[in-house]
Each structure stands twice: as structure tokens, then as C-alpha cells.
Amino acid sequence: MTESTIKQLKHKIEHDVVDHTKDGRCIRCGMCCPDILPVTKNELITIKRYITRCNVIPIRQVECDKAGRPTDIRLQCPFSDEKKRKCLIYSVRPEICRLFICSQPPDVIVRNQIDCSINKKDSLFVSMHIAFLNDELYMQTYSSHPTWKNHAVTFVKFDI
Ligand code: SF4
Numbered sequence: 001m002t003e004s005t006i007k008q009l010k011h012k013i014e015h016d017v018v019d020h021t022k023d024g025r026c027i028r029c030g031m032c033c034p035d036i037l038p039v040t041k042n043e044l045i046t047i048k049r050y051i052t053r054c055n056v057i058p059i060r061q062v063e064c065d066k067a068g069r070p071t072d073i074r075l076q077c078p079f080s081d082e083k084k085r086k087c088l089i090y091s092v093r094p095e096i097c098r099l100f101i102c103s104q105p106p107d108v109i110v111r112n113q114i115d116c117s118i119n120k121k122d123s124l125f126v127s128m129h130i131a132f133l134n135d136e137l138y139m140q141t142y143s144s145h146p147t148w149k150n151h152a153v154t155f156v157k158f159d160i
């Protein structure tokens with residue numbers, strides 16, 4: 001990652017990341033839980049084992065009209081339970097989730113993101129919907145999404 005890319009990332013984080021904490025503590029609002037995360041295959045395997053053992057069902061973040069056609073696709077992690085304000089896989093959440101808190105200085109957020117992505121040999125950016133729900137709708141969404149369509153992001157269907 002070049003210096004200018006890191007600067008851009010820092011600039012984006014300074015503008016996009018909002019501090020939702022209360023007295024510096026995470027309130028588990030889930031506002032920081034995107035569908036695309038830098039994770040390792042081992043982390044995915046650990047999550048898969050956990051959700052199988054504990055019967056955790058990922059939440060598909062799609063709203064449909066009466067005819068069943070999708071009207072809104074939220075690009076949010078399928079393990080973020082908005083109603084209960086909790087992470088459904090909290091004890092096995094990926095390292096990027098463990099390190100992040102929205103009250104951190106932008107420098108720290110950027111460093112952690114780099115450490116969990118390009119500095120980790122086996123890390124890939126994956127869509128949690130595609131990895132755990134094998135969701136074609138999300139595949140189509142990303143392939144036409146203004147941010148993601150031209151990126152060399154690997155949306156892997158893991159055999160996990
Ligand atoms: S770290 Fe995430 S879940 Fe916690 S308060 Fe900030 S935005 Fe909400």
C-alpha cells in the first residue's frame with residue numbers, strides 16, 4: 001500500500017467513522033459492522049464451526065416487497081443483530097472486529113486495518129453474506145456497486 005493510499009484511507013476514516021461510544025465504551029450498536037471484512041480462512045472455519053455448533057443463523061439483510069422482490073439490500077454483516085444490538089458470533093468474531101472501536105484515533109484504525117489485511121499473508125476481503133449464505137443477490141449487488149465493481153476484491157465461496 002503506497003503512502004498516498006494510506007493517506008486516502010486515513011482521510012476517509014477521519015470523515016466516515018463516527019464515535020458512537022458512551023464514555024469511551026462500546027454500546028454494541030453495530031454501526032461499524034460491514035458485510036465485507038478482511039478475514040483469514042482459519043477465522044472463517046472457526047466461525048463456521050461455531051455457528052454449526054450453536055445453531056446461529058446469519059441474518060440476510062434484505063427487505064422485499066409483497067411480491068418477494070428485493071427493495072433494500074443492506075451491506076451489513078449478517079451476524080449483526082440490529083434488534084438485539086449484539087454480534088451473534090461475539091466470542092469468535094474476527095480479529096479486525098476485536099481490534100476496532102469507533103473512538104480510536106484514525107491512525108490506530110488505519111494501522112489495524114492494514115495489519116488485518118495487507119500485513120497478513122492469508123487475509124482476504126470477503127463478503128460475509130457470500131461466505132456464509134452463499135448469496136447470489138449480494139454477488140450481483142457488488143458486481144454493480146459503484147465502490148466495489150472495479151476493485152480486485154476476492155469474493156470467495158469458501159468450502160468451509
Ligand atoms: S465500536 Fe461499533 S458497535 Fe461499538 S459503539 Fe462503536 S460503532 Fe457501535
Ligand code: SF4
Pocket residue numbers: 030032033034037077078079080081086087088089090093094097
Ligand atoms: S462479526 Fe460481529 S463484530 Fe464483526 S462485523 Fe460481524 S457483527 Fe460486527
